[in-house]
Amino acid sequence: MRAPGTVFRHGLIWTALLLAVGAPVAVAAQSPLLEWRDTVYVLGGFAGIIAFSLMLVQPLLVAGDLPMLSGRTGRRAHVFLGLAIAALIGVHVVGLWVTSPPDIIDALLFRSPTPFSAWGVVAMWAVFASGVLAALRFRLRPRIWRLAHSGLVVVIVAGSVVHAVQIQGTMGTISKVALCGLIVLAVARALAGRKVWKLLFRVRSSR
Amino acid sequence: MPVLRPTRRTMLALTGAAVGAAATTGVSGGLHPARAQSVAPTPTMRGGANNYRPGAPIVERIGGGGFAMTGTVRRAGDGMPLPNQRIQIWAHTTEGHERDPHSHGATLTDANGVFRMDMPQIVPAFGQPHGHLAYDAEHGDGGFETVFLRPVMKSASDTQLDVEFVLKPA
Numbered sequence: 001m002r003a004p005g006t007v008f009r010h011g012l013i014w015t016a017l018l019l020a021v022g023a024p025v026a027v028a029a030q031s032p033l034l035e036w037r038d039t040v041y042v043l044g045g046f047a048g049i050i051a052f053s054l055m056l057v058q059p060l061l062v063a064g065d066l067p068m069l070s071g072r073t074g075r076r077a078h079v080f081l082g083l084a085i086a087a088l089i090g091v092h093v094v095g096l097w098v099t100s101p102p103d104i105i106d107a108l109l110f111r112s113p114t115p116f117s118a119w120g121v122v123a124m125w126a127v128f129a130s131g132v133l134a135a136l137r138f139r140l141r142p143r144i145w146r147l148a149h150s151g152l153v154v155v156i157v158a159g160s161v162v163h164a165v166q167i168q169g170t171m172g173t174i175s176k177v178a179l180c181g182l183i184v185l186a187v188a189r190a191l192a193g194r195k196v197w198k199l200l201f202r203v204r205s206s207r
Numbered sequence: 208m209p210v211l212r213p214t215r216r217t218m219l220a221l222t223g224a225a226v227g228a229a230a231t232t233g234v235s236g237g238l239h240p241a242r243a244q245s246v247a248p249t250p251t252m253r254g255g256a257n258n259y260r261p262g263a264p265i266v267e268r269i270g271g272g273g274f275a276m277t278g279t280v281r282r283a284g285d286g287m288p289l290p291n292q293r294i295q296i297w298a299h300t301t302e303g304h305e306r307d308p309h310s311h312g313a314t315l316t317d318a319n320g321v322f323r324m325d326m327p328q329i330v331p332a333f334g335q336p337h338g339h340l341a342y343d344a345e346h347g348d349g350g351f352e353t354v355f356l357r358p359v360m361k362s363a364s365d366t367q368l369d370v371e372f373v374l375k376p377a
Contacts, residue, residue: 036299037332100257102256102258103257103333106253106257112253112254113252113253113255116334117334166334168335168363169334
């Protein structure tokens with residue numbers, strides 16, 4: 001039996017998380033721009049927004065901050081959510097490709113006129129690389145795995161935040177900036193909690 | 208006041224200025240006047256040709272109108288306005304996506320090299336509120352090199368956009 005205080009605290013954490021992840025998506029769903037976009041474009045856009053919002057949950061799962069999803073369960077959820085984010089990025093790219101093929105080809109080839117495209121594409125490759133790395137995880141030395149995954153996370157978060165902030169799209173400005181801030185804080189906290197910089201130091205000094 | 212009491216320093220400065228002015232006049236007199244006021248050609252912008260439809264028809268307006276795409280077409284070098292030049296315009300608007308044929312239309316410049324297209328309101332797409340314009344040598348008189356532009360509006364609520372073409376003779 002859990003104490004009533006614990007239940008209340010757990011409820012509060014989950015409510016706050018659902019709000020932090022759901023509010024930016026809900027605000028975007030109210031955007032007037034949606035009226036002038038067809039279904040494929042809307043799906044492509046929201047796949048990107050949801051993938052970005054889920055990036056807030058990932059570091060919390062690793063840090064064991066989420067009640068009932070700590071330890072082994074939390075790490076499993078982290079893997080599952082990572083795959084979901086990769087899949088959503090796939091939907092994002094395909095949806096936009098169908099909407100305007102030359103714009104996506106430009107973005108993928110790093111010749112787009114919009115500065116945010118390159119940041120998004122770099123973050124996308126870092127997410128896919130994370131997936132490949134995770135599949136190879138048990139063939140890697142634990143230290144190498146953690147360093148490489150943490151490095152990719154930094155690229156993913158920096159790329160995604162700059163990508164999102166520069167876009168004039170369906171996301172609301174305030175909820176978008178707030179989500180960016182929360183993601184950066186959560187990732188910084190998780191990396192700090194895992195003492196990743198110490199790994200970096202040990203790898204260097206062992207040479 | 209120093210101006211009323213010329214010192215050696217002010218006299219030197221005045222003489223220097225006079226010599227400088229004479230030198231400038233002499234140099235510019237030796238050049239072609241057209242060179243001195245040369246107008247540089249407009250370069251094609253990145254992504255400018257995306258979703259272009261070669262040979263889109265000349266139209267009175269695109270869709271219901273409400274947004275003014277205006278501009279001038281001039282010749283590089285002397286900056287002379289170019290009449291009767293065909294400019295194609297397209298964008299993501301309240302009435303359609305960029306790739307939709309009905310989002311495209313062409314117009315001709317008047318005697319002063321000015322064009323004006325009434326089109327539906329441009330709305331942000333692919334992250335920026337932007338339009339597309341083309342001067343296509345294949346569908347023009349062929350006297351100038353092809354240029355594709357992709358101007359971005361200062362604000363998504365702007366209801367007009369002014370664009371300048373300076374074409375390079377082919």
